[in-house]
Amino acid sequence: MTRHCVRDLLMGAAVLGTLAASTLSASAQGVVNVYTNREPGLYSATLDEFTKATGIKVNAIFSEQGLAERIKAEGENSPADVLITVDIGRIQEAVDLGITQPVKSEVLNGAIPAQLRDPEGRWYALSMRARAIYASKDRVKDKAINYEDLADPKWKGKICTRSFQHQYNIALTAAMIVKHGEAATEEWLKGVKANLAKKPSGGDRDVAKDILAGVCDIGLGNTYYVGLMTNGTNADQKKWAEAINVILPTFKGGGTHVNVSGIAMMKNAPNRENALKLMEFMTSPEAQRVFADVNYEYPVRPGIEINPLVKSFGPLQAEEMSLAEVAKNRAKASALVDKVGFDR
Structure with a gap:
């Protein structure tokens, strides 16, 4: 259709x-x-x-x-x-x-x-919907990034994100717990926090906005927002979408979180x-x-x-972990986000 x-x-x-x-x-x-x-x-x-x-x-x-x-x-x-x-x-x-x-x-x-x-x-x-990475077309040459890589010091001062207590990021953090355990996830959160360009704020579209403005180079965002920005009626949002590439990250040894x-x-x-x-x-x-x-x-x-625009992001290899297991770990994820003071 x-x-x-x-x-x-x-x-x-x-x-x-x-x-x-x-x-x-x-x-x-x-x-x-x-x-x-x-x-x-x-x-x-x-x-x-x-x-x-x-x-x-x-x-x-x-x-x-x-x-x-x-x-x-x-x-x-x-x-x-x-x-x-x-x-x-x-x-x-x-x-x-x-x-x-x-x-x-x-x-x-x-x-x-x-x-x-x-x-x-x-x-x-x-x-x-995939939890993707928005990356500056001008400043980021990487074509593949793991979720774990977001804690790499190479990205210090270069990451933007909405609150990590938001449901999208809680689900990603819960998936990280399923994949690597609580202790490793806590260290990952600390690493990502250390790489932030600014305090978490706004929504996924604001990540693209900040990338265009040069505030940061990469950030987390759901894939479908790119389609909504690209084909919507808001001229500013079209510019935000034009400034980014969409990278479908994976867990090391796994697939993309959905x-x-x-x-x-x-x-x-x-x-x-x-x-x-x-x-x-x-x-x-x-x-x-x-x-x-x-x-x-x-x-x-x-x-x-799938929609041609979404198809242009590349093939999706979705992580095969049970979402029921992700749901069971949401409370632990939220507690870890608070423990490391991610949003402060």
Whole structure:
């Protein structure tokens, strides 16, 4: 599916507005109720195609924050059938709150690699984003960098990053713990902190901005932001993106750290059969192509063509460690970030 086709689908799809929970009928037939903190535009084309294919209407509640807690508070009367969210931390939060239920599906298990789904079927990844390195086109000649290399004194005063307590960097730090253990990860954090050009601040796009301004030479950023900056309407952000190369770093002896968007069925889902149909549809080749083209992410289903811009970053060799193991180590990662005073 070309980007123009996706745009046409998005323009033709009904906008998914925020609905009050009271309007979502728990006993209605032919509906599925989605709670999501992802922008509705990212899914509207896919959900519209799901309705066309199945006749099942999709009701969506969108909120950037607090959806898992809301579902927990709604309890047995919650109309939520599925939760769609980003970052393994938020996905695991839903599991820890006890609001999910396990799903057994040969379709899901066949479409999604084992490391990208919960061993007990409580969540499944829908798309991946790599934790990449943004590097100055003018000042950095390196073509390959390991995550471990970020602690090398050669980068002293040359690294920019957002807060390491942000969920993206907590997940990377947790993955480092899984890979090398707590002691080695603590030393790595100390080394990266010593190489910072400035106190952690802003977001991933600000890393590219600072590189253009000469504040730093390299920094951490998710791959999809480069697509959003390159093809967005903000002229300044286009310049930020033009100033950087994207390097897909790897762990030494491993692959590139990826995080995910994911979907989980809710414990009290009133429309369970419809919810399962939606979950399976979201991993279909058609849906996976839309995810890849609209938000510059990597499909979780093998064999799906990725966006040409993302493809230009080079082949992704994703780290094969289980994201469930990464999630288990997030609290330790957060404690280590505080221990070394990374953000101070």
